[in-house]
Amino acid sequence: MTAVVLPAVPRVLIAEADPWSRDLLKQVLLNVRCDARLDLCADGQQAMELLEQVPYDLVIVDWELPGIDGLNVLRSVRQRKRNPPLPFILMSHRNDSASVREALPLAPTAYLTKPLNMESLTQRLQDLLVNAGEEVSCEIPALASGMTLSVYLERRRESTDGAPLMTDVQLAVKRSLNPNGLDLTRLESEIRNDPQVTAVLIAAANSAAQHHGVAVQTLAQAMQRLGTGQSMNLILGLALKRCARLSDPQLADYAERYWEMSLRTAEYGRTLARLLDLDQERCYCAGMLHRLGDLALLRCLQEWKQAGGELNEWDEVGEALDEFGASYGSALRARWRLPLELRDLIAAVYQLGGGVYSREALVMNMAAQLARLTEHEGIEELAKSRTARLLKIGLPELMRLRKK
Numbered sequence: 305m306t307a308v309v310l311p312a313v314p315r316v317l318i319a320e321a322d323p324w325s326r327d328l329l330k331q332v333l334l335n336v337r338c339d340a341r342l343d344l345c346a347d348g349q350q351a352m353e354l355l356e357q358v359p360y361d362l363v364i365v366d367w368e369l370p371g372i373d374g375l376n377v378l379r380s381v382r383q384r385k386r387n388p389p390l391p392f393i394l395m396s397h398r399n400d401s402a403s404v405r406e407a408l409p410l411a412p413t414a415y416l417t418k419p420l421n422m423e424s425l426t427q428r429l430q431d432l433l434v435n436a437g438e439e440v441s442c443e444i445p446a447l448a449s450g451m452t453l454s455v456y457l458e459r460r461r462e463s464t465d466g467a468p469l470m471t472d473v474q475l476a477v478k479r480s481l482n483p484n485g486l487d488l489t490r491l492e493s494e495i496r497n498d499p500q501v502t503a504v505l506i507a508a509a510n511s512a513a514q515h516h517g518v519a520v521q522t523l524a525q526a527m528q529r530l531g532t533g534q535s536m537n538l539i540l541g542l543a544l545k546r547c548a549r550l551s552d553p554q555l556a557d558y559a560e561r562y563w564e565m566s567l568r569t570a571e572y573g574r575t576l577a578r579l580l581d582l583d584q585e586r587c588y589c590a591g592m593l594h595r596l597g598d599l600a601l602l603r604c605l606q607e608w609k610q611a612g613g614e615l616n617e618w619d620e621v622g623e624a625l626d627e628f629g630a631s632y633g634s635a636l637r638a639r640w641r642l643p644l645e646l647r648d649l650i651a652a653v654y655q656l657g658g659g660v661y662s663r664e665a666l667v668m669n670m671a672a673q674l675a676r677l678t679e680h681e682g683i684e685e686l687a688k689s690r691t692a693r694l695l696k697i698g699l700p701e702l703m704r705l706r707k708k
Contacts, residue, residue, distance in 0.1 A: 314361040314433050315341045319351035319377065320395075321369055324508035325534075328541040329364060332422060335544045336429040338442035348372025352380060360390065362432055367396035367407075378410045389413075391432050395420065419533025422540060444546075447611045453620070456613065457628050460604045461635050467500040467599035468550045468606075470563045473539050486532045491539075492524050499566055499596050501539055502589055505530065507640035508538055519643035522585040547606045555602045558621060562595040562602075565675060569594060569653060572671035575705055580695065582664050590649035590668050591675075593642075597633020598625055604632075656691070666695050674705060 314337060320326040326344055333340060343358065345351050348369040355363070355377070363381065367374040374394055381390055394412040396403065407415055414428050434440065447456070476494035480487050495501045502523045509526035510519050520526050527535045542548060550556040570591030577587040601624060609615050637647050651657070652665035653672040670691045677683065683706055686692060687699040 313339050313341060315343075315358060316362045316364065316433075317343045317345070317351065317354055317358070317360050319345050319348065319363070319365040319369055319374065321346050321366060322508075322511055324504070324511055324538060325366075328537055331541050331544040332425060333364075333429055333433075336426060337433045337440055339440055340433065346370075348374065348377050351377050355381060362391045362393070362429075364393045364395070367394060367398065367403075375407060375410070378407070378412060382410050393428065419531065419537055422537055444610050447608075447613055451613070453608060453613060453615070453624065454627075456608055457601070457604060457624060460607075461628065461632055462639070464600045464604055464632060464636065465545050465547075466503060466603070466636055466640075467596050468559060468603045469498060469500055469542060469548050470559070470599075471495055471498040471501070473498070473501065473543050477536055477540060486536055488527055488532050488535065491535065492527055495539060496523050496588075497567060497570075497592070499563070499592050499599060500542060502592050503596055503636070503640060503642065504538060504542060505535060506589070506646070507642060508534075510641060510643060519645070521643050521646045522589050524585060547603050547610070550602060550606055552606050552609060554615075554621065555606050558625070559599055559602050562598045566592050566595045568675035569668075569671050572674045572705065573668050576667045576671055576695075576697075577664065579697075579701065579705075580663060580667065582667060586646065586649065587664055587667055587671070590646060590653065590664075591671055593637075593646075594650045594653040594672070595633075596636055597631070598629040600636055601625060601629050601632045661694070663695065666691055670695060670697070674702070677706075 316333060318326060318329050318333070320329060323346070326346070330342060330344065333342065343354055343360075345354060346369075348371045351363075351365060351369065352372055363377075365374040365377050369377070374396070378392055378394055381392055389411065391413045393414045393416060394407055395416045395418060396407075397418045398404075399417040404415060413432070416425060416428075471494070473495060476491060477486070479494055480491035505523060505526040506520060509529040520529055530538070550559050570588045573587035573591040574584045576582075577584040602621075605615060605621065605624060615621065633650075637650070648662075649664055649668045652661070652668040656665065656669050670686075673686055673689070673691065674683075677686070683702045684699065687697075687702050692698070692702070
């Protein structure tokens, strides 16, 4: 067999309408070839235009693209009769024999049904992009000359990948597997305490590609909508991203403290909601997500250090969190289009604005106040607070909550 000669740096086009699936494909591909040059698009017309302009080495296209669908993109590519044929992976939710028969005459390099089998996809990409025995390594790009930390964080705010993972998602998936497949309920219980996983799955479940009008606001709802395969793929895909886990001890210590505050707030929110017969899981998610921006900022600080930036001891980290933490959270919640009702509950953790409050917003405000109390602080003043009066919760109920 003739050895396959691959380009030194492959150029790849990924055409996928759903932004979360598109990002997942990007991460899987970069995990195979970190040096690949990627072009991403969301519709068939743009894919056709890029294919006219760029000599790609691999194309990955979803059949169900808006406008010109992926099958017609493949048809157009094959009509050009390139020799050797351009490697073309066609993805689709269609797994019926009629659809497969329709695609096969166009000779796709692979026809992959959704939700994708990530091991199979990874193997396909390795076969197409990596020569036998070849190892690809990539250095982290250095910071631009004269870059300051403040300017770096300002620029990264609108493009951050979010918080670091606070749980071992690969272990969580492994624990959730049984002889019949993946237990979605078990998986939800394994990863429900991770702010990044919670935020990403809720955002993905509410993307336009899901074709549902009613917004989901809890992790369990999101996983039900996405389904077993897509939920698992998105969760495992998060572990492929750069700085998915914090390795710097100083930054990891900060992250642990913010995570613990999120957990306490979430638990108090859920307990209060149960006491008042409100939506427990919505309150739990709001508590879990309220420090998402601070955690995302810590991840960016680790990226700064890995790129060669200096970071002084606690003072500089604390100053960055004070200056950028809240705005990072706001930017993430807006960019990921988290439901407005959920954002309102997160905002209530910090303060109650003017006007009429929902009882769940009051619950989150009270939960945050309880979570912030130190071991030696009493709750008598909290029992006299405006939030407690509006909720009609007195000192006895608060004392019972504090003991749990």
